Amino acid sequence: MSRKSAVPTQHDLTGGGLGNDPAWRQELRCAIRDPYELCRRLRLPEAVADESAAAVDGFPLFVTESYVSAMRPGDVDDPLLRQVLPRRQEKDPTPGFIQDPLAESTVQLRSGLLQKYHGRALLIVTGACAVHCRYCFRRHYPYAESPKTITDWEPALQRLASDASIHEVILSGGDPLTVVDGRLAQLATQLAAIPHLERLRIHSRLPIVLPSRVCKEFLTWFCSNRLKPVMVIHANHSHELTGEVAVALESLSQRGVMLLNQAVLLAGVNDTFDTQRELCERLVMLGVTPYYLHLLDPVAGSAHFDVSEAKGKAIIDELRTMLPGYAVPRLVREEPQSPSKTVIR
Ligand SMILES: *Cc1c(COP(=O)(O)O)cnc(C)c1O
Numbered sequence: 001m002s003r004k005s006a007v008p009t010q011h012d013l014t015g016g017g018l019g020n021d022p023a024w025r026q027e028l029r030c031a032i033r034d035p036y037e038l039c040r041r042l043r044l045p046e047a048v049a050d051e052s053a054a055a056v057d058g059f060p061l062f063v064t065e066s067y068v069s070a071m072r073p074g075d076v077d078d079p080l081l082r083q084v085l086p087r088r089q090e091k092d093p094t095p096g097f098i099q100d101p102l103a104e105s106t107v108q109l110r111s112g113l114l115q116k117y118h119g120r121a122l123l124i125v126t127g128a129c130a131v132h133c134r135y136c137f138r139r140h141y142p143y144a145e146s147p148k149t150i151t152d153w154e155p156a157l158q159r160l161a162s163d164a165s166i167h168e169v170i171l172s173g174g175d176p177l178t179v180v181d182g183r184l185a186q187l188a189t190q191l192a193a194i195p196h197l198e199r200l201r202i203h204s205r206l207p208i209v210l211p212s213r214v215c216k217e218f219l220t221w222f223c224s225n226r227l228k229p230v231m232v233i234h235a236n237h238s239h240e241l242t243g244e245v246a247v248a249l250e251s252l253s254q255r256g257v258m259l260l261n262q263a264v265l266l267a268g269v270n271d272t273f274d275t276q277r278e279l280c281e282r283l284v285m286l287g288v289t290p291y292y293l294h295l296l297d298p299v300a301g302s303a304h305f306d307v308s309e310a311k312g313k314a315i316i317d318e319l320r321t322m323l324p325g326y327a328v329p330r331l332v333r334e335e336p337q338s339p340s341k342t343v344i345r
């Protein structure tokens with residue numbers, strides 16, 4: 001498996017054939033890719049950028065201006081910066097941290113279509129993301145082999161149409177919302193035409209890292225569809241939930257989108273009770289139910305983010321005594337052969 005960069009390609013950036021370039025795509029195109037630029041922007045010492053530049057290989061720095069603007073300038077330990085800045089430790093090989101920890105290469109039904117669990121199947125719409133999260137379990141996924149155009153989707157769509165046990169399709173990636181609305185709307189129309197499908201779920205970090213992505217065009221196709229819209233966002237820290245993000249989330253809940261959050265438990269980012277409590281409380285106030293808190297998948301290059309299961313359990317137990325039941329996420333781990341996520345707490 002190659003370490004394929006997931007920076008949006010020219011193909012992704014021109015797809016859809018729409019003349020006007022929406023604001024969110026302009027911001028995506030201007031995303032920061034250079035550690036020196038990021039460090040200047042955050043008033044961090046050049047040595048930090050030197051280390052970062054040396055650590056980068058197939059999975060470069062990539063972060064939107066929206067996300068950078070929520071970081072604290074001058075703080076090398078900022079919890080948002082830590083999620084996106086390449087560090088020296090990524091190069092340390094750690095036993096047990098491997099390229100495809102979830103063995104996803106074995107659950108592929110068709111090119112770009114994965115099914116691990118009963119009743120729902122996952123479409124890998126694109127490999128591109130609007131940020132590169134250093135702990136990401138998809139950093140080694142062979143995106144180059146996934147479908148690119150609507151006709152490339154035919155085999156996956158036919159497979160979905162032929163299996164009446166599938167009731168929900170999850171658009172995933174990469175980040176599916178890096179793809180233009182014209183192309184996603186076409187895909188959604190074809191999915192809505194499959195009678196046994198009931199729900200369309202999107203897994204996206206864009207409402208957090210590029211809130212302008214929740215635009216009118218997107219809301220129109222996602223919410224005027226026959227399929228019940230569900231969105232699972234990905235916020236790890238309360239600082240990510242800025243005023244602009246709040247506006248984006250509000251426009252989704254106003255349209256009846258069921259909103260859930262999944263987070264990853266990350267050392268130095270959100271591995272304390274207080275950080276988790278702030279995150280969960282703020283999510284609830286924005287109409288988002290904390291859904292999953294994932295233990296880190298043991299992907300090569302991410303060992304420095306690892307938090308023990310015991311610590312995760314202790315945080316959840318404390319949250320449960322302090323918050324309403326609906327504000328406490330399930331602590332889960334993903335295991336290659338399991339019929340669902342494994343609930344730890
Ligand atoms: C996590 C995941 C899902 C969704 O699982 P839920 O428990 O329904 O949120 C579906 N397919 C795959 C391959 C997954 O990894």
Ligand code: SF4
Binds near residue numbers: 130132137234
């Ligand atoms: S965690 Fe999500 S947004 Fe971040 S790099 Fe991975 S797929 Fe992309």
